[in-house]
Amino acid sequence: MIKIAIVGFGKIAQDQHLPALQKNPDYQLVAVASRNASLDGVAHYKTLEELLDAVPDLDAVSLCAPPAVRYAQAQLALAHGKHVFLEKPPGATLSEVEALSEQAKAAGKTLFASWHSRYAQGVAPAKAWLADKTIKAVQVNWKEDVRVWHPGQTWIWEPGGMGIFDPAINALSIVTEILPKPFFLKQAALQVPENCQTPIRAQLEFSYERGAAIQADLDFLQTGPQTWDIHVETDQGKLTLSKGGSQIYINDQLEKEGPDEEYPGLYARFAELVKSGQSDVDVAPLRHVADAFMYGRRETIEPFHEDKQ
Amino acid sequence: MIKIAIVGFGKIAQDQHLPALQKNPDYQLVAVASRNASLDGVAHYKTLEELLDAVPDLDAVSLCAPPAVRYAQAQLALAHGKHVFLEKPPGATLSEVEALSEQAKAAGKTLFASWHSRYAQGVAPAKAWLADKTIKAVQVNWKEDVRVWHPGQTWIWEPGGMGIFDPAINALSIVTEILPKPFFLKQAALQVPENCQTPIRAQLEFSYERGAAIQADLDFLQTGPQTWDIHVETDQGKLTLSKGGSQIYINDQLEKEGPDEEYPGLYARFAELVKSGQSDVDVAPLRHVADAFMYGRRETIEPFHEDKQ
Numbered sequence: 001m002i003k004i005a006i007v008g009f010g011k012i013a014q015d016q017h018l019p020a021l022q023k024n025p026d027y028q029l030v031a032v033a034s035r036n037a038s039l040d041g042v043a044h045y046k047t048l049e050e051l052l053d054a055v056p057d058l059d060a061v062s063l064c065a066p067p068a069v070r071y072a073q074a075q076l077a078l079a080h081g082k083h084v085f086l087e088k089p090p091g092a093t094l095s096e097v098e099a100l101s102e103q104a105k106a107a108g109k110t111l112f113a114s115w116h117s118r119y120a121q122g123v124a125p126a127k128a129w130l131a132d133k134t135i136k137a138v139q140v141n142w143k144e145d146v147r148v149w150h151p152g153q154t155w156i157w158e159p160g161g162m163g164i165f166d167p168a169i170n171a172l173s174i175v176t177e178i179l180p181k182p183f184f185l186k187q188a189a190l191q192v193p194e195n196c197q198t199p200i201r202a203q204l205e206f207s208y209e210r211g212a213a214i215q216a217d218l219d220f221l222q223t224g225p226q227t228w229d230i231h232v233e234t235d236q237g238k239l240t241l242s243k244g245g246s247q248i249y250i251n252d253q254l255e256k257e258g259p260d261e262e263y264p265g266l267y268a269r270f271a272e273l274v275k276s277g278q279s280d281v282d283v284a285p286l287r288h289v290a291d292a293f294m295y296g297r298r299e300t301i302e303p304f305h306e307d308k309q
Numbered sequence: 310m311i312k313i314a315i316v317g318f319g320k321i322a323q324d325q326h327l328p329a330l331q332k333n334p335d336y337q338l339v340a341v342a343s344r345n346a347s348l349d350g351v352a353h354y355k356t357l358e359e360l361l362d363a364v365p366d367l368d369a370v371s372l373c374a375p376p377a378v379r380y381a382q383a384q385l386a387l388a389h390g391k392h393v394f395l396e397k398p399p400g401a402t403l404s405e406v407e408a409l410s411e412q413a414k415a416a417g418k419t420l421f422a423s424w425h426s427r428y429a430q431g432v433a434p435a436k437a438w439l440a441d442k443t444i445k446a447v448q449v450n451w452k453e454d455v456r457v458w459h460p461g462q463t464w465i466w467e468p469g470g471m472g473i474f475d476p477a478i479n480a481l482s483i484v485t486e487i488l489p490k491p492f493f494l495k496q497a498a499l500q501v502p503e504n505c506q507t508p509i510r511a512q513l514e515f516s517y518e519r520g521a522a523i524q525a526d527l528d529f530l531q532t533g534p535q536t537w538d539i540h541v542e543t544d545q546g547k548l549t550l551s552k553g554g555s556q557i558y559i560n561d562q563l564e565k566e567g568p569d570e571e572y573p574g575l576y577a578r579f580a581e582l583v584k585s586g587q588s589d590v591d592v593a594p595l596r597h598v599a600d601a602f603m604y605g606r607r608e609t610i611e612p613f614h615e616d617k618q
Contacts, residue, residue, distance in 0.1 A: 071493070071516075093600035094403070095493035095593070102491065159497075159606045182411065184380070184404035188468075197606060207380075284404070290599035291402035297468045297506060 002027050002083075002274055003058050007048050007073055008065030009034035012087065016116070017062055020263035026271040031055055048073050052080045059083060060110075060274065068160055071096040074111070078103050083110040083274050085266075089169055089286050090114075092160045101281045111279040112270045115173035119265030120245030121258035126232075127178040129250065133234035135179060138214040141229045142171045143222035146200070147306055156198065157304070163198025164220040165289045167228075171216065172285040174230060174245050183208045185288065188296030193304035200304055204292060311336050311392075311583055312367050316357050316382055317374030318343035321396065325425070326371055329572035335580040340364055357382050361389045368392060369419075369583065377469055380405040383420070387412050392419040394579050398478055398595050399423075401469045410590045419582045421575075422590040424482035428574030429554030430567035435541075436487040438559065442543035444488060447515075447523040450538045451480045452531035455509070456615055465507065466613070472507030473529040474598045476537075480525065481594040483539060483554050492517045494597065497605030502613035509613055513601060 004021065006013050009032045018039070021027045031043040033051040038044035045051040052058070060083035063073050070091050074084050078100070090113035091097040097113065104111035117123070144167055146156070155161045162169065176182075183206040190199035200221060206214035228244040240249040247257040273280055313330065315322050318341045327348070330336045340352040342360040347353035354360040361367070369392035372382050379400050383393050387409070399422035400406040406422065413420035426432070453476055455465070464470045471478065485491075492515040499508035509530060515523035537553040549558040556566040582589055 093494045093604050094596050095491065095600050098593075098596070099491040099493055160604045162603075182404065182408040184408055185402050284407075287403050287407070287599075290596075290603045291404050293603040294471075294599045295402050295469045 002060050002271060003030045003055075004028065004060045004062060005031040005033060005051055005055065005058055006062050006064060007033045007051070008063065009037040009039065010064065013062075013064040016263040017064055020267045021062075024264065024267050024271070027267065030058060048076060052076070052082075060085065060270075063087060066155060067092045071100065074100050075103065078107050078109055078111070081107065081109065083270075085112050085270050086114060088113070088115050088173070089162075089289075090281065090283065091286070094283055094286060094290055097281065097283050097286065101279065104279050104281075108277065110270070110273045110277070111281055112273055113281040113283065114266045114270070115170070115177075115282070115285060116262040116266055117170035117173050117245050118177045119262040119269075120174070120241075121256060121261065122241045122248030123174055123177060123245045125248050125256055126239055126241055129239060130178055130232060130234065131180055133236050134210070135181075135208055135212045136233040136235065137212055138175065138179070138208070138233075139231040140171050140175060140214070140216035140218075141227045141231075142168045142216065143219040143227040145222050145226065146220040151306070157193075157196035159197045161198050162289060163192070163196065163200055164202055164218045165199070165292065167220075168202070168216070168218045169285050169289055170244065171218075171228070171230060172288045174241065175214065176282070176284040176288070178232075178241075179208070181209050182284075183214050185291045185295055188292045190292065190296040190298050191301045192298050193302060194300050195303040195305075199298075200301070202292065202296070204296075311369050311580060312339045312364075313337070313369045313371060314340040314342060314360055314364065314367055315371050315373060316342045316360070317372060318346040318348065319373065322371075322373040325572040326373055329576045330371075333573065333576050333580070336576065339367060357385060361385070361391075369394065369579075372396060375464060376401045380409065383409050384412065387416050387418055387420070390416065390418065392579075392583050394421050394575075395423060397422070397424050397482070398471075398598075399590065399592065400595070403592055403595060403599055406590065406592050406595065410588065413588050413590075417586065419579070419586070420588040420590055421579045421582055422592065423575045423579070424479070424486075424591070424594060425571040425575055426479035426482050426554050427486045428571040428578075429483070429550075430565060430570065431550045431557030432483055432486060432554045434557050434565055435548055435550055435554075438548060439487055439541060439543065440489055442545050443519070444490075444517055444521045445542040445544065446521055447484065447488070447517070447542075448540040449480050449484060449523070449525035449527075450536045450540075451477045451525065452528040452536040454531050454535065455529040460615070466502075466505035468506050470507050471598060472501070472505065472509055473511055473527045474508070474601065476529075477511070477525070477527045478594045478598055479553065480527075480537070480539060481597045483550065484523065485591070485593040485597070487541075487550075488517070490518050491593075492523050494600045494604055497601045499601065499605040499607050500610045501607050502611065503609050504612040504614075508607075509610070511601065511605070513605075
């Protein structure tokens with residue numbers, strides 16, 4: 001039984017982490033640390049520091065606060081000998097994730113950089129199906145309406161907020177998981193509203209082995225139908241992951257779909273890692289985002305105002 | 310004896326790589342591959358492909374062309390079983406360097422991501438002196454005149470050209486080498502001329518352990534005296550690396566300075582790596598640059614024109 005606390009009890013913690021923890025018998029949720037939110041029947045602390053002082057036999061923390069504070073919290077928890085589960089993205093910068101990874105190794109504790117989309121129903125079957133195929137082309141279409149899915153989340157437009165890459169890093173986490181070989185950016189165009197720091201649209205082109213191209217069309221201003229699709233053409237037919245990875249199609253035939261079990265999958269994985277004394281820190285999705293910021297061409301476009309369309 | 314060829318025979322290859330190779334008895338320079346430049350008495354090929362076809366017993370290549378073509382060349386050379394020396398930066402993106410690193414491992418060949426400033430005379434003594442000190446604060450001042458040092462190099466202002474980070478990555482390569490612990494970006498401001506893609510000035514603030522701050526003031530518009538200095542305050546006095554690392558001062562006393570032996574040092578290291586069958590690919594400096602692009606706040610400033618001051 002892993003005694004765990006949730007740190008940062010906002011929307012994602014309440015909607016996803018809490019139910020996943022409650023139905024997994026490997027965990028006992030012993031506390032919540034959050035400035036404003038608490039949970040009936042569970043010990044509450046304002047800060048991680050207070051939590052660590054008050055609950056010395058705590059085994060692990062799940063860090064659900066925004067990425068800007070993730071390093072400071074993870075560093076402190078590891079220094080107190082706790083296992084650490086990181087919401088995505090695992091940090092605001094690559095260097096801090098690297099430093100945490102070294103710290104966890106030195107402390108002999110588990111660090112898990114979670115990518116929830118990798119636990120969507122279609123992802124493991126897609127990876128298995130693609131393992132022995134030759135990839136011809138990949139098209140990622142990740143198009144959603146920021147006004148619907150992120151109302152009031154102005155941090156998305158600040159440095160580190162990533163703009164369209166906040167959702168699109170989920171697509172990158174899937175593509176890096178299902179393709180047998182690594183790939184890397186050849187060119188990128190980033191459209192940045194003149195009153196924002198981060199892109200609202202992006203078009204990326206990656207190289208894959210043998211001249212196969214991976215293209216990604218990312219859009220945060222999609223009204224009407226929303227699209228979270230990945231199409232992979234191979235020498236032996238076509239695979240499509242749809243609805244964020246929850247549906248898998250082979251040659252346009254639906255092969256599998258299922259209920260959303262992403263966070264239960266993540267917590268099952270974290271329990272395995274803790275038991276086996278291992279860590280799982282794959283920075284590939286965040287590295288692709290950093291590459292796009294470093295290597296992409298920026299175009300300034302009209303300002304974005306959430307209330308005006 | 311390592312049979313080596315230089316690929317991309319531009320200014321840096323002619324000024325630095327060639328003399329370093331010529332005076333090192335571990336190497337035999339057997340060819341130059343370069344579209345426009347050649348060297349009397351040495352076989353010349355237009356492209357890496359022609360070189361690889363024509364000289365099957367070649368052991369190694371030194372890739373001195375701009376970073377945008379580095380991956381394609383390195384991938385091809387490794388696929389032909391050659392050891393690879395990469396000029397800095399090791400690639401245009403982090404993901405491609407990661408992919409090369411995996412490829413070299415699989416091929417059992419040496420990949421060396423060179424950082425020439427780490428071989429400046431003061432760097433190894435600085436690293437040794439700092440090893441048992443507590444770091445209090447670090448100030449990096451890297452200020453040079455782009456018009457003097459990079460005339461006509463318009464690629465610096467294009468995506469991937471890095472702007473001020475093209476020289477400042479040298480500072481980052483030194484700081485990551487001499488400090489005992491890793492550090493990571495807390496905030497950054499990047500001033501980007503409105504007609505450029507990359508910053509011409511930047512101010513960075515990094516976190517180091519125990520609250521020590523690392524600050525970097527980077528400027529590509531410095532006229533008059535030029536500055537390539539790193540100051541480190543410790544619990545046991547002050548260290549300064551000056552003139553790009555070629556001079557080391559302890560408590561304002563000059564301890565050592567010497568002739569520029571950076572490239573000879575790099576080629577001595579590469580020969581060691583080849584002999585021992587190892588690779589040396591430290592992406593930390595490039596990762597800090599990518600972090601600055603991802604996490605920095607951009608400010609658009611007046612346009613830059615090389616000919617107008």
